[in-house]
Amino acid sequence: MATQYGQYGQYGDYGDRSRQGEAPGAGAGGRRRHRLPAVLRAPVEARAWREFGYVLLSLPISIVLFTFAVTMLSVGAGLLVTFLGVPVLAAGLAACRGLGSVERARARGLLGLDVAAPEPLRPRGKGAMSWMGAVLKSGTSWRHVLYAVLHMPWAVFSFTVAITFWVYGWATLTYPLWFWLFPLYGGQDGLQLYGDDGHRVYLDNPFEITVTALLGLLITLATPWIVRALTTVDRVMVHGLLGPSRLASRVVELESDRGVVVDTAAADLRRIERDLHDGAQARLVALAMDLGLAKEKLREDPREAARMVDEAHGEVKTALQELRDLARGIHPAVLTDRGLDAALSSVASRCTVPVQVEVDLVERPAAAIEGIAYFTVSELLQNVSKHSGARSAAVDVWRVEERLMVQVSDDGVGGADASGGSGLAGLAGRLDAVDGILVVDSPVGGPTRVTAELPWRRGE
Incomplete structure (x- = not known):
C-alpha cells in the first residue's frame, strides 16, 4: 500500500509503488491491462474521440465567447464617458464568469479536467453599486475575459490541425475501400496526386494503394496524440484562467490548516486535562488522604503510621514520574x-x-x-x-x-x-x-x- 497525503514536492516520490490486492489483469489504479499497446488502440478509444469532440466544439464556442467579450468591452469602454459604461462592463464581466462555468463543465465532461470554481464575489455592501464594484475589481472576472479573447485564435488553430490530421488519416487509411469511386463516378483512374498538360499521376495500382493505406495508418495512429497535445494547452488555459487564483487557493488552504491546528490544539488540551485528572491529580488526592490517615495514626500506632508514610512516599515517586511523562509529551526538555x-x-x-x-x-x-x-x-x-x-x-x-x-x-x-x-x-x-x-x-x-x-x- 502506498499512500500519499498532500502533493509531491520537487524532491521526488518515495519508495516503489507496489500495489497489493489488485485483480489479475489489472494495472495502475485497478485499471484493466490491455493486450494492445496504447499507440495502437488510441484511435478507437473513447478518450481520443472525446478530446477530438472538445476541439471541434471549441471553435464555435470560442467564436461566441470572443464576439461577446469584445463587444461588451468595446461598448462598455465607449460608454464610460457616461455612467452607462459601468453597468455594461459589469454585466459583460459577470456574463463572462457565467460562460466560464460552462467551459469548466465542458472540460470536466470531455477532458476529465476537474477545475474548482473560482472564489465568489464579495461585495462590501448591499445594492447594485457594491455588486458592480466587486465585479469590476475582481481579478477572476478579468481572467475570464482574457480567456475569451485568447482562446479563439487557439481554437481556430487546434480545430484546423485536428480536422486536417483526422480527415487525411482516416481517408488515406480507408483508401483501398473507396478508390474505385473515382473511375466509376469521376472518370479518373484514382486519386490524382499530380497533373499538368503532359502527364498525370494517380494512385491506382496495388502497390501505391498499399503505401497510401500504410501512410494513412501512421497518420491515424499519430492523430490522437497530436489532438491530446493540443488539448493540453486548453487544459492549461482552463486551469489557469477559469479556476481559482493561486492566492485564493492558498487562502482557502490556510483557512483549512488553521482549523486543523485549532482542533489539534483543543484535542491536546483535552488529553492533557484527562491525563492530569485521571493520573497525577487522582494519585495526589489519594496521597493526601493517605497522609491524613497516617497523621491520625501517628500517636496511636507509630509503626502503622510509618508504613503508611512509606507507601505515600512511593505514591509521590509514581506521581512525579507521571508528571515527567506528561511534561515530556508536551515538549521534552532534552529537545529544547x-x-x-x-x-x-x-x-x-x-x-x-x-x-x-x-x-x-x-x-x-x-x-x-x-x-x-x-x-x-x-x-x-x-x-x-x-x-x-x-x-x-x-x-x-x-x-x-x-x-x-x-x-x-x-x-x-x-x-x-x-x-x-x-x-x-x-x-x-x-x-x-x-x-x-x-x-x-x-x-x-x-x-x-x-x-x-x-x-x-x-x-x-
Whole structure:
C-alpha cells in the first residue's frame, strides 16, 4: 500500500509503488491491462474521440465567447464617458464568469479536467453599486475575459490541425475501400496526386494503394496524440484562467490548516486535562488522604503510621514520574536543550524493538518544526512497537534544500492503514497544517517506510 497525503514536492516520490490486492489483469489504479499497446488502440478509444469532440466544439464556442467579450468591452469602454459604461462592463464581466462555468463543465465532461470554481464575489455592501464594484475589481472576472479573447485564435488553430490530421488519416487509411469511386463516378483512374498538360499521376495500382493505406495508418495512429497535445494547452488555459487564483487557493488552504491546528490544539488540551485528572491529580488526592490517615495514626500506632508514610512516599515517586511523562509529551526538555539527535535517541530507547537513529543536520530548524518532527517520530515508533511485529527499525533525519526530511522504517509485517480516521491520517493532517507531506509505503508483508517532509525554517 502506498499512500500519499498532500502533493509531491520537487524532491521526488518515495519508495516503489507496489500495489497489493489488485485483480489479475489489472494495472495502475485497478485499471484493466490491455493486450494492445496504447499507440495502437488510441484511435478507437473513447478518450481520443472525446478530446477530438472538445476541439471541434471549441471553435464555435470560442467564436461566441470572443464576439461577446469584445463587444461588451468595446461598448462598455465607449460608454464610460457616461455612467452607462459601468453597468455594461459589469454585466459583460459577470456574463463572462457565467460562460466560464460552462467551459469548466465542458472540460470536466470531455477532458476529465476537474477545475474548482473560482472564489465568489464579495461585495462590501448591499445594492447594485457594491455588486458592480466587486465585479469590476475582481481579478477572476478579468481572467475570464482574457480567456475569451485568447482562446479563439487557439481554437481556430487546434480545430484546423485536428480536422486536417483526422480527415487525411482516416481517408488515406480507408483508401483501398473507396478508390474505385473515382473511375466509376469521376472518370479518373484514382486519386490524382499530380497533373499538368503532359502527364498525370494517380494512385491506382496495388502497390501505391498499399503505401497510401500504410501512410494513412501512421497518420491515424499519430492523430490522437497530436489532438491530446493540443488539448493540453486548453487544459492549461482552463486551469489557469477559469479556476481559482493561486492566492485564493492558498487562502482557502490556510483557512483549512488553521482549523486543523485549532482542533489539534483543543484535542491536546483535552488529553492533557484527562491525563492530569485521571493520573497525577487522582494519585495526589489519594496521597493526601493517605497522609491524613497516617497523621491520625501517628500517636496511636507509630509503626502503622510509618508504613503508611512509606507507601505515600512511593505514591509521590509514581506521581512525579507521571508528571515527567506528561511534561515530556508536551515538549521534552532534552529537545529544547540538545536538539533532535538526542531527543530522538531518547524516544528510540523506549521502543520495544532496536532502533537505529541517524540525524544529519548541520543546524537546527525552528522550534515549531523541530517539535513536529519529534512528535512525528514518537507516534511512528509507537506504531512500530504496537502493530508492526518488526525486529528492527530505523529513523533517518536529513535536510534537502529547504525541506526537513524524516523517515521511519521497519521490517515488520507491513499493511499500515492510512485511511481516514487512523492515527496516520491524523498525523498527516498535522503535517499538512504546516505545509508538510506524509508518504506511507507499506505493502502487505513489509517492509514499511513512512516519510515526512516538513518545510525548513531556520531556528533563532
